[in-house]
Amino acid sequence: MPNESVEVTTICRDVSNSQFILQCPIEGHPDSAADVEGSTQRNLPRIKILGTGGTIASKGSDSSQTAGYHVDLTIQDMLESIPDISGICEIEYEQLCNVDSKDIDESLLYKIYKGISDSLQSFDGIVITHGTDTLAETAFFIESTIDSGDVPIVFVGSMRPSTSISADGPMNLYQAICIASSTKSRGRGALVSLNDQISAGYYITKTNANSLDSFNVRQGYLGNFVNNEIHYYYPPVKPQGCHRFKLKVSPTETKFSFPKVCILYAHQAVSSELLDLVSTRYEGIVIATLGAGSLPDEVNAKCLSLNIPIVYSKRSRDGMVPIANLPGCQEEVNYNLIASGYLNPEKSRILLQLCLAGSYSFNEIRHVFSGVYGG
Ligand SMILES: NC(=O)C[C@H](N)C(=O)O
Incomplete structure (x- = not known):
């Protein structure tokens, strides 16, 4: 790692x-x-x-x-x-x-x-x-x-x-x-x-x-x-699988910024148009999917065709997105989809930004998300 x-x-x-x-x-x-x-x-x-x-x-x-x-x-x-x-x-x-x-x-x-x-x-x-x-x-x-x-x-x-x-x-x-x-x-x-x-x-x-x-x-x-x-209720404990990133201050720079990641909210009749609109302007995308990672086939196909990490999170407040619900062949080189596990869209966004700031590969990002049973 x-x-x-x-x-x-x-x-x-x-x-x-x-x-x-x-x-x-x-x-x-x-x-x-x-x-x-x-x-x-x-x-x-x-x-x-x-x-x-x-x-x-x-x-x-x-x-x-x-x-x-x-x-x-x-x-x-x-x-x-x-x-x-x-x-x-x-x-x-x-x-x-x-x-x-x-x-x-x-x-x-x-x-x-x-x-x-x-x-x-x-x-x-x-x-x-x-x-x-x-x-x-x-x-x-x-x-x-x-x-x-x-x-x-x-x-x-x-x-x-x-x-x-x-x-x-x-x-x-x-x-x-x-x-x-x-x-x-x-x-x-x-x-x-x-x-x-x-x-x-x-x-x-x-x-x-x-x-x-x-x-x-x-x-x-x-x-x-x-x-x-x-x-x-419990002895001291920290979240399981939490990946810790080290931020280092560069004295020459004057403004703190992160790689840009946006969140898209899925709904009935959601189309891949949204992805077309944002994929050239953002380095990563988080989708609040339907259910536990569900999206129309056409949207899944568009996600797979993009060369940026796309995290499948969920609209539902509770529960998780398991890896098994991701479309496409996960064995493929450059497979760019990541399951958010238990993380909601806004926390997935921050985690993805931290990964991108560290220039993590798709596989490394997947590994980080696996800490919360995603990946
Ligand atoms: N209850 C609150 O603090 C809400 C307020 N709008 C905030 O987040 O700053």
């Missing part, structure tokens, strides 16, 4: 004005029942919070507004909305950006990657506040590119803006900080903490556009947060 470094461009980090350190007061926090074993007044876990925006950092114009609000809060504002955590951990925070997650592009993704990588050595846990719409993609990218060792990386967002009645952001943020501070979270990689549940960033999907219980993970939640207690 190739393990070449992926060349990426460096970005200009201008965060010198947005770094703050909250000093831990002498007295411990009376409510600090979260599992932060070993923490003492002098030896609390050090947590880095990286702010990127999202609904958790948003304000509406009145307390009943839950749509059409705007990003407006900094990390500092958000920390003011949660109980005193100075008895639980020491906090340092950095505002990487403040955007709706629809605007998390490759440069911001890389900025988040860099913010996490730079913090791993000096912190015991990292929390990333993020919009929920694309949070799962960022978490997947981070799990695929960063070996965080023991350091938990906890993504958190909210479904209601900060101004709403029963806003969920403060509780979610508080829980994420406790989870990142807990020794129980060590060795679990990228986690997502939302609505009292803890899940693997590699597998989580946003499945509800409105509800507080917006994230779902068919592979199972890893744990739960109840009344300041963190309960993990």
